[in-house]
Amino acid sequence: MLLLGAYHGINPGMGWLFAVALGMQQGSARGVWRALPPIGLGHALAVGVVLLAAGLAQLVVPLGLLKATVASILLGFGVYRLWRHRHPRYGGMRVGFRDLTTWSFLMASAHGAGFMVLPFVIRMSNDVKAVDAAMPSHTGHMTAAASAGTGSILLGLHTLSYLAVTGLAAWIVYRWLGLALLRTAWFNLDLLWAAVLAVTGAVVLLS
């Protein structure tokens, strides 16, 4: 979860570049820091919504079916993004807290950030369930609560790690490296990202 958060954070299109741009626009490092909370919040919301939906689905759908569904979505979405790269049309250069939160939410959602995290959360809550099963004193209700608790902790970890990397990248580029870096170092992470989505889907399907 931590690694995934860092991976999401390092992608320029996921937030740090926007924070740098706003810092430059305002001519101060405060602009960079001010951009981080809404960008983090939007990202957490995007991942959280997917986790919540999956958590609720878990209550009514057998785990095997859920896993297969998630895996198919990942595979399909990843393959689609390998050949077609669309962006949500939202945002501009004059943005406030709400705009940035919405933008980050849309960017993370459109890139399938939540779905990328999902297989790991399902596996973990699966483990939690296994522990539950081993201790018969726990009720089913408690299991759901435990699962929600695990989900929240994972979401928190993911977001923290995402924010740390986003903030660090923004600061280093703003303070030291400068934007010329974009011309050479901006590897096509979206392509890699799509591949990761597809591979994760395939692995979950086959496992």
Next chain:
Amino acid sequence: MPLLKPDPTFYPSPKMAMQSPPEKLSYLALINSKKDDRPDAIAVVDLDPDSASYGKLVGSVDMTKPGDELHHFGWNACSSCLCPYAPHPHMERRYLIVPGINTSRIHVLDTKPDPKNPKVVKVIEPEVLAERTGYAAPHTVHCGPDGIYVSALGAPSGDGPGGTLVMDPETFEIKGKWEIDRGPQQLAYDVWWHLGLDTMVTSTWGTPNMVKAGVNPELLLAGKYGNKLHFWNLRKRRHVQQLELGAEQQMALELRPAHDPAKAYGFLGVVLSLKDLSSSIWVWYREDGKNGSNGKWGIKKIIEIPATPADPAKLPPLLQGFKAEPPLVTDINLSLDDRYLYVSCWGSGEFIQYDVSDPFNPKKSSSIRLGGIVNRSVHPAKPKQALNGGPQMVEISRDGKRVYFSNGLYTPWDDQFYPDGVRGWVAKVDVTEKGMKIDSKFFLEVEGMRTHQMRLEGGDASSDSFCYS
């Protein structure tokens, strides 16, 4: 297939774009003014001074049908792909979007694998354009952060309103009309923006019916051509403000916003004042001096170029009654450092460089002459051959050291001001701290075709927009 690294012709800021290598070739719109079956073309000009074919045509591709009247074509992608809110840096600057204002047909050309032999890869027919947008006569193309923006002069009936339409930058499908609320805007011409301010600006010429048969003296004297500037919220796609230049001003054409996204001003060229046939340059600016997302815009005339008294015998019939040669500023262009504004006087043949470091106090820093209604000034490459037409479409290299210009305006208008028929040529000046100097080795003449917009390889001073200072 997207690239793995950003397109090397994309630059985060105009300052960085000025470090780019010199262009080696250019794409040039050629217009067939004869009413025969030959279509218009996009030609390729060799700009490499070390090449044997320097200043000559080295390739060309015909459009699919005759009569397009090609105007301000542009790239599918440019530096705006690096903007932080919609980054897609792995697009390629590869396709030229070429609009025909007379037929409303749009051609898409692929400049790869051989940049000297572009190929037509898609044609958008006028019916499709009309059905999807309600517009006709597409005129100016700009690559935006989230799509390709195209201005259009009017509706399929030939009347107004004109406006802006959006094209998908990957599939080149026409997505639709851009405006959600056009307010009082009716006439259209140029479109550009201040990306740093989420603000779009549009200018005003005339509807297709007002321009396609030449300048209409009745409409002109009644002040019916465009004399307004429109400001829009780029995100909300809504009209926010209209600026009026005054009833005597006619044809508010070229828009050149400062390239630096932190600067909130830009320049507008106006062709004609009914009062004295002068042309003028205006600067628009934020009235409160702040560069935030709100605030009113103002506009001020900063340059007036007067008409010159002339012997009626040397003037075309349209102008004989006035006994004067109007300068006719039909195009302007701003260097990437926002320092020099180049102004084409298509009527008098003068080509002027202004230092606009202080946009409110421009200084005329250099000037040359080629062609012109009265003077017919010669090019040093052919000192005995009187030239017609005058400096018109201007393009500046990214480093600001070379400026190219062609001499064709718009076929039906060319013939009114140069009744002997404009013979197509392209010239170039070199720019140093001392000013402009005509390159005597570069003089391209095109037999039987008129020359219009040029696009330089890798981008130029009117192809890209930037989100970082």
